[in-house]
Amino acid sequence: MSSDFTDGDEPREFVHDDDGGPDPETHCGHGRGGMGEEVRRKExxxxxxxxxxYIDDIKKPNMLFCDIVRSPHAHARIKNIDKSRALDVDGVVAVLTAEDLLEHDLATMPTLMSDTQDVLVRDKVKFQSQEVAAVIAEDRYAARDGADKVVVDYEVLDPVVTAEEALKDDAPVIRDDIEGQTDNHCLDWETGDKEATDAIFEEADVTVSEQMLYQRLHPAPIETCGSVADFDPGKDKLTVHMTSQAPHIHRTLFSQVSGIPEHKIRIVSPDVGGGFGNKVPIYPGYVVSAAASYVLERPVKWIEERSENIQSTGFARDYDMTGELAATEDGRIQAVRTDVLADHGAYNAVAQPSKFPAGFFKIFTGSYDVDAAYGSLTAAYTNSAPGGVAYRCSFRVTEAVYLIERMVKVLADELDMDPAEIRRKNFIQPDQFPYETPTGWNYDSGDYEAALDKALEMADYEHYREEQQRRIENDADKLIGIGISSFTEVVGAGPGKTCDIAGVEMFxxxxxxxxxxxxxxxxxxxxxxxxxxxxxxxxxxxxxxxxxxxxxxxxxxxxxxxxxxxxxxxxxxxxxxxxxxxxxxxxxxxxxxxxxxxxxxxxxxxxxxxxxxxxxxxxxxxxxxxxxxxxxxxxxxxxxxxxxxxxxxxxxxDPPEMTYPFGSYIVVVEVDRETGEVDFEKFVAVDDCGNRINPMIIEGQIHGGLAQGIGSAMMEHVTFDDNGNVTGGDFMNYLLPTAKEIPNFETGHTVTPSPHHPIGAKGVGESPLVGSPPAIVNAVVDAMAHEGISHIEMPMTPDRVWETLDSVGLSRDPSDSFEIEFGDTGAEPADD
Amino acid sequence: MKSAPFEHHEPETVAEAVSLLEALDEPTILAGGQSLVPMLRFRLANPDAVIDLNRIDELDYLEEADGMLRIGALARHVDIEESALIADRYGSFADAAPLVADPQIRNRGTIAGSVAQADPKGDWASVLLAHDGEVVARGPDGERVIPADEFFLLPYDTTLDENEMITELRVPTPLDREGSAYHKLKRKTGDYAMAGSAVRIVLDEEGTIETAGIGLTAVDITNVRATDAEESLVGERPSKEAFKQAGELAAEQSHPESDEHGDASYKERMVNVLTQRALADAAERAGLVVKRVTA
Amino acid sequence: MSTKDITLTVNGETHSLTVEPRMLLIHAIREELDLTGSHIGCDTGNCGACTVVKDGEAIKSCLTFAVQADGSEIETVEGMEDHPDADGGLHPIQEGFEQEHGLQCGYCTPGMIMAGKAILDENPNPTEEEIREGISGNLCRCTGYQNIVKSIQYASDKLDENGEVAAADGGRAETDGGFTCGVENCCGGTGFDHTGGDNE
Missing domain, CATH: 3.30.365.10 (Aldehyde oxidase/xanthine dehydrogenase, molybdopterin binding domain)
Incomplete structure (x- = not known):
C-alpha cells in the first residue's frame, strides 16, 4: 500500500525549533534544497x-478565433437565430448554434455534478451572458464583428433572481428541461444527529442564533479562461490547450462529451494565470473551440473577456446560513445547529466530490469539542450563472468555518466572555487526536491552543484590548475592534473510496x-x-x-x-x-x-x-x-x-484520510465613526500546516489568501438587479483590493505533522482565505459589540458599517472632531 | 472586448480639429481616452471617426495667466498631481488629482476629457464648480466661454455643441485668505467616488466668509453645486457650527441613487461628512488654525 | 477597412506596422510583435496586467490604440534584461521579484515589473507607501502585494548599492543570490532577511 512507510520514513517533525525556524539538527544543513529550505522558485x-x-500566448499556424454571442437576458426563450449578417462579415468563417452542435452530438455537456448544461443554448436561456452562438473568424476583431451581427430573437421570461424567490410556489420554473421538475428545488442535504442536537438545545443554559449570508464571490484569477483547440485529421487526434486546474479529468470528460476515444485526446494546461477553483469546471467555450476545430480542421482559439469570466463562469459561495449554538452558562459549547439556503445558479455545477452535495460543509463544528451537531441544507436553481466552485476552498469548508467562527464570537459576546478565552475553553485538546467529530470527520492532529497563544502574543492582544477601552471611554472618532478566528481546515481529498469526481477516484x-x-x-x-x-x-x-x-x-x-x-x-x-x-x-x-x-x-x-x-x-x-x-x-x-x-x-x-491544517488569525481594525471606513491596524496569521516544505512559498500563499479574505470581507460581491442582470460583473464593479487596501501581514507558525502523511505535511494554500473572513468580520463587529452589535453582513461596505454604527448611536458628526480657533490673530487670518 | 472599426484622425492644430469636427459625421474626440477606450471596446460608443487631440501641442499646458489658472485640454491628471504651482496654491486640485483612478490612468487621462465626459462620478467637474470655473470651447464660430454652472446637463451630456471641442478649463487664481479642498469617499483605489465634495472659501479681513463654492460628486444626475450650503456660509465666520449646517444643507440638496456601492441615505450623509471635512481643510488653508480632536 | 502605417520602437528596436486604428496597443505588442510578456486581464482598464512604459511613463496598453503610440518609445518586460542596470543578467527589479517571492502565477508580474520600473525611474528611493501607490493600478490575486512591495524595495536597494559600488569602485559584497534556508549560518547562505516575516 502506498501509504506504508519504509524504514525511517515515519512522519516526524522536519521543521521545528524554539524560534519556529528550520532546525539544522533535524534536517537543514544538507543544503540541497530539501524539506524546509527557502529555495527560490524554479519557475x-x-x-x-x-x-x-499562458493560453493566449499560444499561436498556431492557420489559427482561427472564436467569439461567443451571449444572452442579454437572464431568462428567455430563443425564438430564432439569424446568422446571415454575421456570415457576411469580412473574416468570419462560421457561426455555430446549438443546432450545429447537435449534428455532432455536442450540444450539451455534463457538469461536475452530472447535471446537463447546454454548450450553446438549445431552447431557453437560463442566465444572463449564457452562451447562445459562437462566431469563428480569421482574427479576434473579426470574430467580435461577426458576433455583433448575429440577430437573436428572444421571448423574455420572468427571471428568478434569488434562492428565496426561487422556492416560492408561484416562481417560474427554470429547469423545465429536466423531466419531472416542477419547481426550482435542486437538492436537500442533512448531516449529524438532529434528535440529540435538538435535545441539547431544549435544555441548554444559553442559546444564540444568527443569520449570515456568505455572498456570491468570484475567484477572478487575473488570467481569464481560454483554450486553443487543434484537431489533427492526419492522426485523428484532438489537442486542447486550456486553462485547466485538472487536465486529466478534463480529458476524460472531453472524451465522454465528444465520443472521441480518450487516447485520441491530449489536454495541455500551459502556464495558468491563477485558478482558485475557477478553472476546475468545463466551460462551453472550451467545448465550442474543440468542436469548431474538429469541424473546420483548423486550430481555434477562444479567450474569455473579464466580464464574460465573472458573468458566466463558476462563482463561489452564495450560502445563506443560520447558525445556532447551545452552551452552558460558563461558555462550554454543547451543540451546533445550522440551516442553509444555497443558490446553485441555473445548473447544478458545484465543483466538489460527487458524494458530497454540500461539499465538506459538515465540518461546521470547527476546532471545538461539542457533544452534538446537526446541519441541513436546501439548494435552489436561480437564473444566474452556474457555480458553487471551491474558490481557494476545500469544498464549502470556507462557509463552514465562517459559520462556526462567527457564532463563537456571537456566543462570547452574549456571555460577555473574552473571545480568546471561550475558544480555549472549547478547543479539542492535543491528546484527543485522532478526533472524530459529531458529523463524522476524523481529524488527524492538532494543537489549537498553541497556535492561538502564539497569535495572541504576536498581536499584542492585551494592548489592543486596553486601547479599545480607552477609545470607548474617550468617545474617540475611531473605534478599535479585535477579531479572532481559530479555524480547522479539511483538505487533501480523497481517499478514493469516499471522494470522486465524475466517478474517478481522487488519488x-x-x-x-x-x-x-x-x-x-x-x-x-x-x-x-x-x-x-x-x-x-x-x-x-x-x-x-x-x-x-x-x-x-x-x-x-x-x-x-x-x-x-x-x-x-x-x-x-x-x-x-x-x-x-x-x-x-x-x-x-x-x-x-x-x-x-x-x-x-x-x-x-x-x-x-x-x-x-x-x-x-x-x-x-x-x-x-x-x-x-x-x-x-x-x-x-x-x-x-x-x-x-x-x-x-x-x-x-490514495490517501488513507484527509489532512486537517489549522491556525489562529487575529485582526485589529480601526473603524471610522464618521464614514464607516475600516482600516487594518494589525493582521496576524499563525498557521499550522504540518511539516513545511518551503517556508517562503507557504508565507506567500498565506499573504495571498489573506488578501482574498480582505476582498471577500470588505468589497467583493457578484451582484444582480431585479431582472437578473449582473451588476457586479466586471472589474469596475466586482472590486478586487489593490496594494493600498491590503496591509502588511505578520505570519507565524506552529508545526503539528500529519501522522498519516508520508512527509507529515498537510497543505496550506486555502487556509488564509478559509480562516480570515470571520476574523475580519469579528473584528468589525467587536468594535461595536459594546453597544450590542452581533453581526454585519459581508461585504462590509462603508455604508453597511456606518448604518450599523448609526443604529446604535455610534456614528459621529465631523464637527465633533475639529475646532476652529481664531485666537489673537483670528480677526486677521494669516495670508496664505 | 474589441472596438468596432473607425477612422483615426490626428489634427495638429485646434483649427484643424475644428474643421474635422465640422466635416466628419458624428465624430468622437479622443484625448486621454481612459474612459472612452473602454466604451469603444464594449461598443457602447461606435463612432465612424475618432479625432485624436494628442498631437495638438498647443493644448498641452498648465499655467497661471491673466488672473486665471488655465488648464489646456491635453493637461493630464498627473500634471496637476506633480505641479508645484498646484501644490502651493490650489488645495482642491492638489487633493483631487491623486484620488483619480490609478497612476497609469493619471498619466494618460486629461482633466478636460473628464469634464467633457460629464460622468457625475467624475471629480474634476466638482472642483470646477466650487471654483466658479469656466470651460473654453472652440467651434466653427470661434471661441465660447461657458461657465461651469451652465455646462453640465445630464450624465454624459453637456451644453457643448456637436461641432465644438474644449480647449481649456480655467478658474480664477486664488485671492488672499482663500482656501479650497476636495474630499472623496471610494471603496478602493481605482473605484469611482461614492460621494465627493469640493469646497472653496474666501475670507474677508475680519475672517468672515465672503465667498463659498461647493461642488458635489456622484450624488445627482450631474456634478452639482450645493447652493444652499454656499449661501449659508457667506457672512458667517468659519466655525464648527457653520460648517455643520453647511454639511447638512449640502446633503439635503443632493439626490444620490442607491446602488451596490451604497444606499442613497448613506451617500447623503457622506455628502455632509465630506463637505464638513473639506471645509475644515479649506479653512486651514485660508490661514485659520483648525484644531483636530481625535483619538 | 482603413489601416494606418505606424512606427513603434519597442525595447530599442524600431518596427513598422500596418494596423487598423481600432487595434489596441497591447494587441499590437502581443500579436504583431510577438512580445507576449505583457498580458490582458480585464476589459475595463482596472487590472494593469498590460502595463508598459511609453515614453518614460507607465500606461495601460489596453487603454491606448496602437495608432496613438506611433513614433513612441515603448519598454516592455522583454527589454529589462537588456537594460544597462541589468548588467548582463536580470534587471534588479526582476531579481527582486525572484529573491523576495514577488510572484506566484506570474500573470500580473510583467505589468508589476514595468510599474515598478516607472516608480524607480522617477523616485529611486520610494517609501513603502509610495510603492503601494505606484502599483495601485495593478491587480494581483496571488501575493497579497507584500512581497511585491519588498521586491521593488530590493531593486531600489540594489540600484543604490550598484550606484555606490560604481562610485566607490568597490563597496560591500553582494548577498548570496542562491537559496538559503532562512536560518543564519545554516545552509551556508548569508541568511535571508525576514522583514515582516515569522516572529519578527
Whole structure:
C-alpha cells in the first residue's frame, strides 16, 4: 500500500525549533534544497522575463478565433437565430448554434455534478451572458464583428433572481428541461444527529442564533479562461490547450462529451494565470473551440473577456446560513445547529466530490469539542450563472468555518466572555487526536491552543484590548475592534473510496525518472496555477533521494506525458500528489539501495541511507558510500543482475484520510465613526500546516489568501438587479483590493505533522482565505459589540458599517472632531 | 472586448480639429481616452471617426495667466498631481488629482476629457464648480466661454455643441485668505467616488466668509453645486457650527441613487461628512488654525 | 477597412506596422510583435496586467490604440534584461521579484515589473507607501502585494548599492543570490532577511 512507510520514513517533525525556524539538527544543513529550505522558485525566471506561456500566448499556424454571442437576458426563450449578417462579415468563417452542435452530438455537456448544461443554448436561456452562438473568424476583431451581427430573437421570461424567490410556489420554473421538475428545488442535504442536537438545545443554559449570508464571490484569477483547440485529421487526434486546474479529468470528460476515444485526446494546461477553483469546471467555450476545430480542421482559439469570466463562469459561495449554538452558562459549547439556503445558479455545477452535495460543509463544528451537531441544507436553481466552485476552498469548508467562527464570537459576546478565552475553553485538546467529530470527520492532529497563544502574543492582544477601552471611554472618532478566528481546515481529498469526481477516484500521482547522469525528471498529476509545484515537488524528491534540487525538473499539465491525476484544488496537491512524490522517491531509493549493494559489494540489507549526507553506505562503514549520482550511472551502465536496468518509479497515492491544517488569525481594525471606513491596524496569521516544505512559498500563499479574505470581507460581491442582470460583473464593479487596501501581514507558525502523511505535511494554500473572513468580520463587529452589535453582513461596505454604527448611536458628526480657533490673530487670518 | 472599426484622425492644430469636427459625421474626440477606450471596446460608443487631440501641442499646458489658472485640454491628471504651482496654491486640485483612478490612468487621462465626459462620478467637474470655473470651447464660430454652472446637463451630456471641442478649463487664481479642498469617499483605489465634495472659501479681513463654492460628486444626475450650503456660509465666520449646517444643507440638496456601492441615505450623509471635512481643510488653508480632536 | 502605417520602437528596436486604428496597443505588442510578456486581464482598464512604459511613463496598453503610440518609445518586460542596470543578467527589479517571492502565477508580474520600473525611474528611493501607490493600478490575486512591495524595495536597494559600488569602485559584497534556508549560518547562505516575516 502506498501509504506504508519504509524504514525511517515515519512522519516526524522536519521543521521545528524554539524560534519556529528550520532546525539544522533535524534536517537543514544538507543544503540541497530539501524539506524546509527557502529555495527560490524554479519557475520564476520565465515569468519575470516575459517568457511564460499562458493560453493566449499560444499561436498556431492557420489559427482561427472564436467569439461567443451571449444572452442579454437572464431568462428567455430563443425564438430564432439569424446568422446571415454575421456570415457576411469580412473574416468570419462560421457561426455555430446549438443546432450545429447537435449534428455532432455536442450540444450539451455534463457538469461536475452530472447535471446537463447546454454548450450553446438549445431552447431557453437560463442566465444572463449564457452562451447562445459562437462566431469563428480569421482574427479576434473579426470574430467580435461577426458576433455583433448575429440577430437573436428572444421571448423574455420572468427571471428568478434569488434562492428565496426561487422556492416560492408561484416562481417560474427554470429547469423545465429536466423531466419531472416542477419547481426550482435542486437538492436537500442533512448531516449529524438532529434528535440529540435538538435535545441539547431544549435544555441548554444559553442559546444564540444568527443569520449570515456568505455572498456570491468570484475567484477572478487575473488570467481569464481560454483554450486553443487543434484537431489533427492526419492522426485523428484532438489537442486542447486550456486553462485547466485538472487536465486529466478534463480529458476524460472531453472524451465522454465528444465520443472521441480518450487516447485520441491530449489536454495541455500551459502556464495558468491563477485558478482558485475557477478553472476546475468545463466551460462551453472550451467545448465550442474543440468542436469548431474538429469541424473546420483548423486550430481555434477562444479567450474569455473579464466580464464574460465573472458573468458566466463558476462563482463561489452564495450560502445563506443560520447558525445556532447551545452552551452552558460558563461558555462550554454543547451543540451546533445550522440551516442553509444555497443558490446553485441555473445548473447544478458545484465543483466538489460527487458524494458530497454540500461539499465538506459538515465540518461546521470547527476546532471545538461539542457533544452534538446537526446541519441541513436546501439548494435552489436561480437564473444566474452556474457555480458553487471551491474558490481557494476545500469544498464549502470556507462557509463552514465562517459559520462556526462567527457564532463563537456571537456566543462570547452574549456571555460577555473574552473571545480568546471561550475558544480555549472549547478547543479539542492535543491528546484527543485522532478526533472524530459529531458529523463524522476524523481529524488527524492538532494543537489549537498553541497556535492561538502564539497569535495572541504576536498581536499584542492585551494592548489592543486596553486601547479599545480607552477609545470607548474617550468617545474617540475611531473605534478599535479585535477579531479572532481559530479555524480547522479539511483538505487533501480523497481517499478514493469516499471522494470522486465524475466517478474517478481522487488519488494523485508522481512519476520519477532518474537519468544516467544523475538528474531527474518528475511528473505529477496535479497542475500548478502559481503554487510553486515546480519547486515544492522538486524539494520533496530532493529530500527523499539526497539529490540537489537544481538537478530535478518537475513537469505537469500534459496528459500525453504525465501520470493521471485529479488536479489542483481543495489544497490537495501537497497532501496527495506531495505524498505520491515522497512515496515514488522512496521506491526509487529502495531500488537505489539494491544498486548500491551491488556497487559496494555488500548485502542489500546492510545498506543504509543517510538523510543528512544523502549518501548510501554500508552499515557500520560510513566510508564505504555511494552517491545517488553514481547509483544513477550504475542503473544504466552496470545494473545488478537482480534488477531491471533504469532508475524510475511511479506512485498513485490514495490517501488513507484527509489532512486537517489549522491556525489562529487575529485582526485589529480601526473603524471610522464618521464614514464607516475600516482600516487594518494589525493582521496576524499563525498557521499550522504540518511539516513545511518551503517556508517562503507557504508565507506567500498565506499573504495571498489573506488578501482574498480582505476582498471577500470588505468589497467583493457578484451582484444582480431585479431582472437578473449582473451588476457586479466586471472589474469596475466586482472590486478586487489593490496594494493600498491590503496591509502588511505578520505570519507565524506552529508545526503539528500529519501522522498519516508520508512527509507529515498537510497543505496550506486555502487556509488564509478559509480562516480570515470571520476574523475580519469579528473584528468589525467587536468594535461595536459594546453597544450590542452581533453581526454585519459581508461585504462590509462603508455604508453597511456606518448604518450599523448609526443604529446604535455610534456614528459621529465631523464637527465633533475639529475646532476652529481664531485666537489673537483670528480677526486677521494669516495670508496664505 | 474589441472596438468596432473607425477612422483615426490626428489634427495638429485646434483649427484643424475644428474643421474635422465640422466635416466628419458624428465624430468622437479622443484625448486621454481612459474612459472612452473602454466604451469603444464594449461598443457602447461606435463612432465612424475618432479625432485624436494628442498631437495638438498647443493644448498641452498648465499655467497661471491673466488672473486665471488655465488648464489646456491635453493637461493630464498627473500634471496637476506633480505641479508645484498646484501644490502651493490650489488645495482642491492638489487633493483631487491623486484620488483619480490609478497612476497609469493619471498619466494618460486629461482633466478636460473628464469634464467633457460629464460622468457625475467624475471629480474634476466638482472642483470646477466650487471654483466658479469656466470651460473654453472652440467651434466653427470661434471661441465660447461657458461657465461651469451652465455646462453640465445630464450624465454624459453637456451644453457643448456637436461641432465644438474644449480647449481649456480655467478658474480664477486664488485671492488672499482663500482656501479650497476636495474630499472623496471610494471603496478602493481605482473605484469611482461614492460621494465627493469640493469646497472653496474666501475670507474677508475680519475672517468672515465672503465667498463659498461647493461642488458635489456622484450624488445627482450631474456634478452639482450645493447652493444652499454656499449661501449659508457667506457672512458667517468659519466655525464648527457653520460648517455643520453647511454639511447638512449640502446633503439635503443632493439626490444620490442607491446602488451596490451604497444606499442613497448613506451617500447623503457622506455628502455632509465630506463637505464638513473639506471645509475644515479649506479653512486651514485660508490661514485659520483648525484644531483636530481625535483619538 | 482603413489601416494606418505606424512606427513603434519597442525595447530599442524600431518596427513598422500596418494596423487598423481600432487595434489596441497591447494587441499590437502581443500579436504583431510577438512580445507576449505583457498580458490582458480585464476589459475595463482596472487590472494593469498590460502595463508598459511609453515614453518614460507607465500606461495601460489596453487603454491606448496602437495608432496613438506611433513614433513612441515603448519598454516592455522583454527589454529589462537588456537594460544597462541589468548588467548582463536580470534587471534588479526582476531579481527582486525572484529573491523576495514577488510572484506566484506570474500573470500580473510583467505589468508589476514595468510599474515598478516607472516608480524607480522617477523616485529611486520610494517609501513603502509610495510603492503601494505606484502599483495601485495593478491587480494581483496571488501575493497579497507584500512581497511585491519588498521586491521593488530590493531593486531600489540594489540600484543604490550598484550606484555606490560604481562610485566607490568597490563597496560591500553582494548577498548570496542562491537559496538559503532562512536560518543564519545554516545552509551556508548569508541568511535571508525576514522583514515582516515569522516572529519578527
Amino acid at each position: 520564476d525566471k520565465r515569468f519575470i522575463t516575459g517568457r511564460g506561456n 494523485d500521482s508522481c512519476d520519477i525518472r532518474v537519468h544516467p547522469t544523475g538528474n531527474a525528471t518528475v511528473r505529477v498529476g496535479v497542475q500548478t496555477q502559481g503554487q510553486g509545484h515546480e519547486t515544492t515537488f522538486a524539494q520533496i524528491v530532493a529530500e527523499e533521494l539526497g539529490m540537489d534540487v537544481d538537478n530535478i525538473t518537475v513537469e505537469h499539465g500534459d496528459t500525453d506525458t504525465d501520470p493521471y491525476g485529479l488536479g489542483t484544488y481543495g489544497s490537495r496537491s501537497t497532501p496527495v500528489a506531495g505524498a505520491a512524490a515522497a512515496v515514488a522517491a522512496r521506491k526509487v531509493r529502495d531500488k537505489a539501495k539494491s544498486i548500491a549493494a551491488n556497487e559496494l559489494e555488500a548485502a542489500e540489507a546492510d545498506i543504509e541511507w543517510d538523510r543528512q549526507s544523502g549518501e548510501f553506505h554500508v552499515a557500520g562503514a560510513p566510508d564505504r558510500s555511494i552517491t545517488i549520482t553514481d547509483i544513477a550511472a550504475s542503473a544504466y551502465m552496470n545494473h545488478p543482475a537482480s534488477e531491471e536496468p533504469g532508475l524510475e518509479a511511479v506512485d498513485y497515492y
